[in-house]
Amino acid sequence: MARNVTNQRKIINTTAAWAVGLLIFFPILWTILTSFKTEAQAIADPPIFLGFDWTIENYKAVLERSNYGRFLWNSIIIAGGSTILGIIIAVPAAWSMAFVPSKRTKDILLWMLSTKMLPAVGVLYPIYLLCIRFGILDSKIALVFILMLINLPIIVWMLYTYFKEIPGEILEAARMDGASLKDEVLYVLTPMAIPGIASTMLLNVILAWNEAFWTLNLTAAKAAPLTAFIASYSSPEGLFYAKLSAASTMAIAPILILGWFSQKQLVSGLTFGAVK
Amino acid sequence: MATQHSRSAARLMMAPAVILLLGWMLVPLTMTVYFSFKKYLPLRGGDLGWVGFDNYVRFVTSSAFWPSVMTTLIIVGGVLAITVILGIGLAILLNQPMWGQGMVRILVIAPFFVMPTVSALVWKNMFMDPNYGLLAHLWEFFGATPVEWLSQASLTSIVIIVSWQWLPFATLILLTAIQSLDSEQLEAAEMDGAPASKRFAFITLPHLGRAITVVILIQTIFLLSIFAEIFVTTGGAFGTKTLTYLIFQRVLESQNVGLGSAGGVYAIILANIVAIFLMRIVGKNLDA
Amino acid sequence: MGQIKLNQVSKSFGDVEVIPPLDLTIEDGEFTVFVGPSGCGKSTLLRLIAGLEDITSGHIEIDGADATNVPPAKRGLAMVFQSYALYPHMSVRKNIAFPMRMAGVPADEQERRIDAAAKALNLTDYLDRRPGQLSGGQRQRVAIGRAIVREPSAFLFDEPLSNLDAALRVGMRMEISELHKKLATTMIYVTHDQVEAMTMADRIVVLRKGFIEQIGSPLELYHKPCNEFVAGFIGSPKMNLIKGTEADKHGVATIGIRPEHLDVSSTDGAWKATVGIAEHLGSDTFLHIHGVEGCDPMTARVDGELPVKHGDTIYLTPQLDKLHKFDAQGLRVD
Numbered sequence: 001m002a003r004n005v006t007n008q009r010k011i012i013n014t015t016a017a018w019a020v021g022l023l024i025f026f027p028i029l030w031t032i033l034t035s036f037k038t039e040a041q042a043i044a045d046p047p048i049f050l051g052f053d054w055t056i057e058n059y060k061a062v063l064e065r066s067n068y069g070r071f072l073w074n075s076i077i078i079a080g081g082s083t084i085l086g087i088i089i090a091v092p093a094a095w096s097m098a099f100v101p102s103k104r105t106k107d108i109l110l111w112m113l114s115t116k117m118l119p120a121v122g123v124l125y126p127i128y129l130l131c132i133r134f135g136i137l138d139s140k141i142a143l144v145f146i147l148m149l150i151n152l153p154i155i156v157w158m159l160y161t162y163f164k165e166i167p168g169e170i171l172e173a174a175r176m177d178g179a180s181l182k183d184e185v186l187y188v189l190t191p192m193a194i195p196g197i198a199s200t201m202l203l204n205v206i207l208a209w210n211e212a213f214w215t216l217n218l219t220a221a222k223a224a225p226l227t228a229f230i231a232s233y234s235s236p237e238g239l240f241y242a243k244l245s246a247a248s249t250m251a252i253a254p255i256l257i258l259g260w261f262s263q264k265q266l267v268s269g270l271t272f273g274a275v276k
Numbered sequence: 277m278a279t280q281h282s283r284s285a286a287r288l289m290m291a292p293a294v295i296l297l298l299g300w301m302l303v304p305l306t307m308t309v310y311f312s313f314k315k316y317l318p319l320r321g322g323d324l325g326w327v328g329f330d331n332y333v334r335f336v337t338s339s340a341f342w343p344s345v346m347t348t349l350i351i352v353g354g355v356l357a358i359t360v361i362l363g364i365g366l367a368i369l370l371n372q373p374m375w376g377q378g379m380v381r382i383l384v385i386a387p388f389f390v391m392p393t394v395s396a397l398v399w400k401n402m403f404m405d406p407n408y409g410l411l412a413h414l415w416e417f418f419g420a421t422p423v424e425w426l427s428q429a430s431l432t433s434i435v436i437i438v439s440w441q442w443l444p445f446a447t448l449i450l451l452t453a454i455q456s457l458d459s460e461q462l463e464a465a466e467m468d469g470a471p472a473s474k475r476f477a478f479i480t481l482p483h484l485g486r487a488i489t490v491v492i493l494i495q496t497i498f499l500l501s502i503f504a505e506i507f508v509t510t511g512g513a514f515g516t517k518t519l520t521y522l523i524f525q526r527v528l529e530s531q532n533v534g535l536g537s538a539g540g541v542y543a544i545i546l547a548n549i550v551a552i553f554l555m556r557i558v559g560k561n562l563d564a
Numbered sequence: 565m566g567q568i569k570l571n572q573v574s575k576s577f578g579d580v581e582v583i584p585p586l587d588l589t590i591e592d593g594e595f596t597v598f599v600g601p602s603g604c605g606k607s608t609l610l611r612l613i614a615g616l617e618d619i620t621s622g623h624i625e626i627d628g629a630d631a632t633n634v635p636p637a638k639r640g641l642a643m644v645f646q647s648y649a650l651y652p653h654m655s656v657r658k659n660i661a662f663p664m665r666m667a668g669v670p671a672d673e674q675e676r677r678i679d680a681a682a683k684a685l686n687l688t689d690y691l692d693r694r695p696g697q698l699s700g701g702q703r704q705r706v707a708i709g710r711a712i713v714r715e716p717s718a719f720l721f722d723e724p725l726s727n728l729d730a731a732l733r734v735g736m737r738m739e740i741s742e743l744h745k746k747l748a749t750t751m752i753y754v755t756h757d758q759v760e761a762m763t764m765a766d767r768i769v770v771l772r773k774g775f776i777e778q779i780g781s782p783l784e785l786y787h788k789p790c791n792e793f794v795a796g797f798i799g800s801p802k803m804n805l806i807k808g809t810e811a812d813k814h815g816v817a818t819i820g821i822r823p824e825h826l827d828v829s830s831t832d833g834a835w836k837a838t839v840g841i842a843e844h845l846g847s848d849t850f851l852h853i854h855g856v857e858g859c860d861p862m863t864a865r866v867d868g869e870l871p872v873k874h875g876d877t878i879y880l881t882p883q884l885d886k887l888h889k890f891d892a893q894g895l896r897v898d
Binding site: 013020031043045046089090095097102112115125128153206209210212216217228231234252255260 | 282283285286287289290292293294296297300301303304305307308311366369370372373374375376377379380381382383384385386387388389390391392393394395396397398399400401402403408410413417440443444497500501503504507508509520523524527528533536537540541543544546547548550551554555558559
Binding site: 167169170172173174175176177178179180183187188191192 | 637
């Protein structure tokens with residue numbers, strides 16, 4: 001819209017958009033604010049917005065009491081591990097589908113996506129049973145593997161879309177320039193693909209971090225990540241608002257930050273390229 | 277690129293991903309179908325033999341089945357309606373010229389990155405609690421009696437929580453779609469004398485048609501299997517037991533695996549019906 | 565050295581034969597242009613020579629040695645692509661150095677050749693920029709630079725000018741021609757633009773649907789097109805092809821007369837006609853003429869000073885010695 005907009009119009013737009021934006025963001029903001037209140041101030045009537053005594057006691061309390069570090073570590077291992085494993089398996093697959101397409105490439109891609117549609121609850125017991133058989137119930141390795149599998153279609157898809165954008169002519173140029181397959185991958189493809197690989201990893205860390213079906217059902221004390229840690233607050237402990245808020249803030253902060261970086265990739269990643 | 281050598285290399289590189297996903301799909305699926313034809317109670321005698329279609333019949337004739345279908349439909353339908361309608365409005369608003377657009381965008385997207393257990397708990401305790409929740413304070417401020425959200429208006433509450441989580445997704449996708457609308461089309465319509473309302477109805481909305489369909493299909497697939505939000509807030513009580521939750525209870529809580537597996541097969545069939553439509557759209561896009 | 569010989573080379577994609585078996589020899593040092601409408605197989609043919617596609621049958625010889633199964637990197641050919649195919653993450657210097665780096669050329673020799681190429685192509689000031697920061701013409705020159713430093717036995721160009729605007733295209737056309745004169749290396753150039761073919765080529769290969777329609781120098785094709793297709797394809801504006809009674813007078817199925825070989829008079833001539841659109845280019849005027857039987861509209865190229873306008877009645881007379889005759893199969897009759 002290459003048109004001048006009156007300032008008045010712009011002020012109205014800005015006010016409306018910020019009002020709606022803040023309203024939507026409010027629950028998060030409120031959680032963060034509450035995490036710095038004392039328990040008494042957290043449930044004060046009327047509620048206190050900013051005029052409270054800022055304290056980090058809640059964070060200390062949460063860290064001391066609930067072994068937060070172990071849950072965090074489990075989340076990092078599960079989200080990071082499943083993403084890295086997924087990338088290792090997906091890069092060669094996406095590479096060949098993008099650059100050596102065959103008649104079946106499209107069918108394979110669609111089939112891969114269709115596995116993503118499988119409702120988890122439909123296979124809950126078999127997976128539960130298999131985990132017991134292999135002695136990996138409540139283990140990080142089981143979740144790394146399962147989250148890798150449920151996100152693999154998205155990883156393959158995103159990488160495929162990125163690789164497709166690398167013009168085939170550039171790889172042919174490299175071949176004409178005397179590059180071997182190894183040189184081609186090392187000096188031309190990889191540097192060009194790294195941004196795509198990075199954003200794919202980012203989105204998948206987010207998805208794995210927030211996954212709350214398998215992580216709740218297949219873990220107990222040992223391998224439970226932050227999703228389960230927070231769920232444990234659904235007991236009466238949840239009425240300690242300030243501590244609940246501190247725990248929640250710690251659980252969502254890293255991913256909120258990562259997420260803001262990946263908003264662009266989010267759309268194509270989550271719609272399998274159907275919306276660009 | 278299309279030389280024999282590279283083609284066989286390609287097949288080899290695709291193999292791990294294909295084999296893993298094939299295993300992930302077939303092994304548990306086969307087991308679910310197998311259990312669904314058995315009377316299988318791990319804590320009360322284990323495998324008690326074949327029962328044919330008994331589990332399938334019992335699952336749909338149990339008193340919990342139809343309410344759970346209704347609950348599922350209400351949640352999915354409610355969330356879809358709210359997120360799509362508000363999403364369109366928000367996308368149009370965010371597409372207007374303004375100051376600090378990037379920042380507003382970030383604010384709007386944020387809920388999507390909050391893990392489901394956190395958003396469920398924060399809403400449940402800090403907003404919907406009848407004594408201390410912010411909404412209770414708000415009701416009191418206007419002189420009304422606070423609502424006991426999660427027991428009296430349990431379904432509405434779940435719909436609100438889930439809508440809050442998914443509104444950013446709908447908005448973001450619809451905003452992306454709006455931004456891809458060629459502004460010359462709108463200007464041409466303006467030259468043709470179409471007022472803003474008609475421009476929206478005849479140009480913007482049809483342009484968004486595909487994005488709306490994609491939002492509906494993808495959200496449906498995720499919404500059919502929402503779990504954590506119910507697990508943390510009501511635990512399936514107060515009429516919030518969805519099909520997914522019912523199956524979960526049959527399998528893990530009452531340990532009736534045969535019955536739960538039959539339910540699982542129903543869930544898989546249901547998801548596949550939605551998936552077929554989504555695949556069509558994605559597939560068409562692959563050709564383009 | 566750079567003689568390239570195709571021996572019964574053919575190419576099929578699945579069941580579709582895009583290039584039926586053909587023979588072609590490109591002599592050392594020659595500037596050969598493959599020209600034809602889109603889908604005629606000219607780019608495929610170039611890619612077969614480059615080794616980017618497997619040939620379905622036949623043999624390719626480069627400098628007398630069989631190169632049929634030699635990978636592209638080992639054929640000693642350099643290629644300039646339509647999209648330029650520059651490496652976006654490398655500076656211009658690194659782009660140009662890339663083939664030498666792959667070949668293990670010593671660093672100081674690399675420097676020397678990069679500087680020479682940059683100087684020849686006016687790129688010296690841009691060596692440390694990324695391709696994204698360059699204009700279309702500059703990118704094109706980088707792509708050529710990357711090809712030159714390899715000192716290949718032949719250059720392959722795949723529609724290299726089609727992404728440039730008209731003014732730049734004329735300039736680059738001359739630069740490539742000058743480069744050929746200077747290096748005297750074999751060049752094969754693919755284009756759909758017959759003007760590029762006519763202005764640059766030593767020899768033109770006209771292709772249609774994978775078949776070679778005619779091979780010859782630009783003027784041979786202009787003066788003696790061997791069939792109607794070549795007659796219509798080479799020359800601008802297009803040759804007028806006339807069927808029906810006028811052709812019957814000459815005892816053939818079709819006669820052809822180029823717009824520049826029609827004499828126009830306001831008083832008398834062989835054919836009476838009406839002027840439709842008159843395109844005034846200044847030096848020349850192209851007249852689109854209606855009313856001649858068997859060819860409507862007919863185009864005539866007249867002097868720019870001639871006072872004609874829409875709706876005028878004029879008389880046309882073809883220069884009989886410049887008349888082309890074709891039989892019912894479209895083949896030339898002499």
